[in-house]
Amino acid sequence: MIRYVPKAKYSYSAGQAQSVFLNGLKEKKILGTVCNKCKKVYVPPKMYCEECFKPTDGWVELKDEGIVHTAIASFVSWTRDRLEEPIISGTIKLYGSERDYVFPGMFHRICTTYDKVRDMSIIGAKVKAVWNEKRVGSIEDIQCFKEV
Amino acid sequence: MKVAIVGMGWYGFRPSTPEVSFREMVFEAASRAYAEANLDPRKDVDTFISSQEDFWEGISIADEFAPDQIGGYLRPTFTVTGDGVQGILHGIMHIKSGISKVTAVEAHSKASDILTIGDIVEFAMDPIFLRPAAPPNFHFLAALEAKAYQRRTGMTEEDMAEIVSIEKRNGFGNPRASYAANLNVSDILSHEKVAEPLRRPDIADFVDGAVVVVLASEDIARSLTDDPIWVEASTFTETNYPGYAELGEAGYLRGAYSQISKRKFDGYFVDDRYSFKLLEHLGVFKADPLALLREGQLGEGGSAPTNVFGGLLSEGVPLEAAGLTLALEAREYLRKGYSSAVVGSWRGVPTYTGMVLSMWR
Known part of the structure; x- marks a missing residue:
């Protein structure tokens, strides 16, 4: 048996769209891009509309509130240890888009109880972002989305 | 049947391109290629090919990230783990087999995002x-x-x-x-x-850059240009x-x-x-x-x-x-x-x- 640990390290360029988005998080803003042709809003943003294949036309600020589209509770860590408390996360459809095509939305942690995930009462619930006091321009500037 | 290049576009070719993500870089190259070919990828391109390697991307199963920036969103997109010329070879096969009349091929490099490129080559x-x-x-x-x-x-x-x-x-x-x-x-x-x-x-x-090539069947190529480049x-x-x-x-x-x-x-x-x-x-x-x-x-x-x-x-x-x-x-x-x-x-x-x-x- 030959053991080998690859030394793969990267520094991903966020690029134009995602850099603006990440800087917006520092200001407690969730920013998306919009295509004026199809009205699709991209959160996280893209500088091009994948549907129309043209540059997106501008920025929109979405509310840091929305409704839970779906949610899960995970009981196992990346290293397959049993977690004492499940990590609850899901996708949140944010308010503020003219066009309702699946999302604009985010995947993030949801501050709720396991019971509400199990009985699915969290799905469709209104949630709002809980922001960190110290924000660095990361998706982690939002602690979670909490029921309101 | 012959196959022709009817458009090419590129972006970057600088030691680093911090102003764009790899997807934005490919979109820029693709926009130029489609403009040169006078084609709309959402209507006129049948198949899309991305030539890439996961460890260069820093993303496993990176082909999932291939379609949107070349116009392949919800369209037939195919990845080739190899050089862009291998992508062209597959594009020629798409066209000669009759499954496509127009195929776009892309390859790109965000080498500047790879902090341990020597280790990746060793791997x-x-x-x-x-x-x-x-x-x-x-x-x-x-x-x-x-x-x-x-x-x-x-x-x-x-x-x-x-x-x-x-x-x-x-x-x-x-x-x-x-x-x-x-x-x-x-x-x-x-x-x-x-x-x-x-x-x-x-x-x-190493250098950052993206290149997109648009291939077309002989009849399409002749309808688009008087001077196709056969390949x-x-x-x-x-x-x-x-x-x-x-x-x-x-x-x-x-x-x-x-x-x-x-x-x-x-x-x-x-x-x-x-x-x-x-x-x-x-x-x-x-x-x-x-x-x-x-x-x-x-x-x-x-x-x-x-x-x-x-x-x-x-x-x-x-x-x-x-x-x-x-x-x-x-x-x-x-x-x-x-x-x-x-x-x-x-x-x-x-x-x-x-x-x-x-x-x-």
């Missing part, structure tokens, strides 16, 4: 026989070939320096040639060795272990060339990420390339015009987009009025895989 080496014995400098694999080529042909370090000097100067005037420079042979020979017989200037640097492509892998390779013989490129229709070429665009590779690869298409170098026959107007826009020594190595970078050079050359050109591409160390792209008008 591509045979884990049992090669990695444990390898020196901590992946250029040793090219040096093995250089030494074998020197012994076989009599190529000197001065010859290698002459290639670097010519190629770095050829890059002036090429908008993609970030590494063009005015260096003479003594400048180059003043550098210390990286791996005998290679000095730092003998080795092309034929092939690929061949010799081995994955240097002990099994005919080092210095470019067997991978000879294997690829053996599958291509033979024609007279007006220009040669060959992978020169190591200076001596220009001769080794040119030798697949022309006899006695060392004599051609020494006789000054590699420039435009010579008997074997080779990498007349600077090659990878001037433009850099854009990972899997290297072959398409050479194809851009060949296209520029044909636009000057020449009738035919050939690209001899290589996936670089530690591979022994080559690609040939024949282009004619």
Whole structure:
């Protein structure tokens, strides 16, 4: 048996769209891009509309509130240890888009109880972002989305 | 049925491109290619091909990230783990098999995002026989070939320096040639060795860049342009272990060339990420390339015009987009009025895989 640990390290360029988005998080803003042709809003943003294949036309600020589209509770860590408390996360459809095509939305942690995930009462619930006091321009500037 | 290139676009070709994500970079290249072809990818392109490798991307199953930026959102998109010329080869097969009339092919490099690129190259080496014995400098694999080529042909370090000097100067005037420079042979020979017989200037640097090619069937191509560039492509892998390779013989490129229709070429665009590779690869298409170098026959107007826009020594190595970078050079050359050109591409160390792209008008 030959053991080998690859030394793969990267520094991903966020690029134009995602850099603006990440800087917006520092200001407690969730920013998306919009295509004026199809009205699709991209959160996280893209500088091009994948549907129309043209540059997106501008920025929109979405509310840091929305409704839970779906949610899960995970009981196992990346290293397959049993977690004492499940990590609850899901996708949140944010308010503020003219066009309702699946999302604009985010995947993030949801501050709720396991019971509400199990009985699915969290799905469709209104949630709002809980922001960190110290924000660095990361998706982690939002602690979670909490029921309101 | 013939297949033609009806559009090409590129973006970047700088040592780093922090202003764009890899997807934005590809979108820019694709927009230019579709504008040149006068096609709307959302309506006019049948299949999309992305040439990429997960460890270059830093994302496993990176093909999931391929479609949107080339117009392939919710459309048939196919990935090729290899060089962009291999992507073109698959695109030709899409068209010749009848499943597509128009196919877009992309390849890109965000080499500047890879913090440990030497380790990634090492990770591509045979884990049992090669990695444990390898020196901590992946250029040793090219040096093995250089030494074998020197012994076989009599190529000197001065010859290698002459290639670097010519190629770095050829890059002036090429908008993609970030590494063009005015260096003479003594400048180059003043550098210390990286791996005998290679000095730092003998080795092309990595570069960020994206290239998109639009291929079309003969009828579509003739409807779009009066001057299509017809293409034929092939690929061949010799081995994955240097002990099994005919080092210095470019067997991978000879294997690829053996599958291509033979024609007279007006220009040669060959992978020169190591200076001596220009001769080794040119030798697949022309006899006695060392004599051609020494006789000054590699420039435009010579008997074997080779990498007349600077090659990878001037433009850099854009990972899997290297072959398409050479194809851009060949296209520029044909636009000057020449009738035919050939690209001899290589996936670089530690591979022994080559690609040939024949282009004619």
